Amino acid sequence: xxxxxxxxxxxxxxxxxxxxxxxxxxxxxxxxxxxxxxxxxxxxxxxxxxxxxxxxxxxxxxxxxxxxxxxxxxxxxxxxxxxxxxxxxxxxxxxxxxxxxxxxxxxxxxxxxxxxxxxxxxxxxxxxxxxxxxxxxxxxxxxxxxxxxxxxxxxxxxxxxxxxxxxxxxxxxxxxxxxxxxxxxxxxxxxxxxxxxxxxxxxxxxxxxxxx
Numbered sequence: 001x002x003x004x005x006x007x008x009x010x011x012x013x014x015x016x017x018x019x020x021x022x023x024x025x026x027x028x029x030x031x032x033x034x035x036x037x038x039x040x041x042x043x044x045x046x047x048x049x050x051x052x053x054x055x056x057x058x059x060x061x062x063x064x065x066x067x068x069x070x071x072x073x074x075x076x077x078x079x080x081x082x083x084x085x086x087x088x089x090x091x092x093x094x095x096x097x098x099x100x101x102x103x104x105x106x107x108x109x110x111x112x113x114x115x116x117x118x119x120x121x122x123x124x125x126x127x128x129x130x131x132x133x134x135x136x137x138x139x140x141x142x143x144x145x146x147x148x149x150x151x152x153x154x155x156x157x158x159x160x161x162x163x164x165x166x167x168x169x170x171x172x173x174x175x176x177x178x179x180x181x182x183x184x185x186x187x188x189x190x191x192x193x194x195x196x197x198x199x200x201x202x203x204x205x206x207x208x209x210x211x212x
Contacts, residue, residue, distance in 0.1 A: 025061060026058070026064070026065060026070075026084065026085075027058045027059045027060060027061040027062075028059070028061070029084060029085070030055070030058055030059055030065075030073060030084070031059040033077055033079065033083075033084075034059075034077075041055050041056060044076065044077070047076035047077065048072040048073055048075070048076030048077065049072055049076065050069060050072055050073070050076075054069070067111055067112055068144070070084070070111075071144065071145070074149070075145075075148075078150065079149065079150075080129075080149025080150065080151070080184070080204060081109070081116065081149070082118065082129035082131065082204055082206075083129075083149075083206065085107065085109060085118060085121075097123065099120040099122055099123035101119045101120055101121075106118050106119050106121065106131070106132065107121040112136070112142065113135075113136055113137040113142050113143055113189075114133050114134065114135060114136060114137070114190070115133065115134040115136060115197075116131050116132075116133050117131060117132045117133070117134075118130075118131045119131055119132060126206065127205070127206055128203050128204065128205060128206065129203070129204045129205075129206060130201070130202070130203045131201075131202055131204075132158070132199065132200070132201050132202075133190070133199070133200050133201075133202060134197045134198075134199055135160075135162055135190045135191065135192040135197055135198040135199070135200060136192065136197055137189070137190065137191045137192060138191060138192060139191060140165050140171075140189060140191060142191070143189045145187075146167060146187025146188065146189060147187065147188055147189050148184065148185055148186065148187045148188065149184050149185065149204070150184070150185055151184055151185070151204055151205035151206060152181065152182070152183055152184055152204070152205045153181070153182055153183075153184040153202055153203065153204045153205075154179065154180075154181045154202065154203045155174075155179060155180050155181075155182075155200055155201070155202045156177075156178070156179035156200065156201045156202075157174050157175060157176055157177065157178050157179070157198060157199075157200050158176070158199040158200060158201055159176055159194075159196075159198060159199040160175075160176065160192060160193075160194035160196055160197065160198030160199060161173065161174065161175040161176065161192070161193045161194045161198060162174050162175075162190050162191060162192055162193060162194075162198045162200065163190070163191045163193050164180065164188065164189075164190060165188060165189045165190075165191065166182065166186055166187065166188045167186055167187035167188070168186055173193065184204060
């Protein structure tokens with residue numbers, strides 16, 4: 001049986017890919033974000049409204065955060081969903097990187113309103129977060145609050161039709177092939193208006209990117 005060579009490992013590191021796929025651990029990533037800001041559990045509790053005991057259990061992987069808890073973490077920590085699922089990796093810059101995502105190989109993250117599929121999720125130190133979303137929501141009332149996150153977002157409808165709600169504009173209908181670019185710190189929400197769930201492709205910028 002052949003074994004990986006040092007050259008194979010070097011190629012994987014140079015490409016920005018991990019030598020193996022680690023399971024997604026939201027608790028560990030919440031803790032990483034908290035410590036990067038030098039916040040205590042009490043600090044995060046005040047920011048999110050989640051009890052310290054709940055935060056401790058989430059960080060120690062004793063419980064999985066509910067959809068409501070995830071929303072509180074996103075809003076309270078001032079991050080977006082892709083940041084929570086794919087935290088920044090500090091490393092020296094690399095050139096010539098690439099990361100292939102075959103059909104169906106993205107990282108799934110379902111919610112009551114959307115079913116996200118993170119793309120190129122194994123590539124470290126990304127400056128953009130690409131993901132495909134199945135829009136399950138059929139009414140704006142399906143959302144407990146506006147969706148908002150730092151940065152900018154490009155969105156294209158791949159299949160079906162949607163209604164894009166945003167806090168500063170009238171609802172905007174978009175259909176197969178239509179695209180839009182908007183500031184994603186503006187409250188927004190997507191609702192499917194087609195018989196089947198609409199499919200959209202989104203690319204978000206990262207507010208932790210270092211242009212240098």
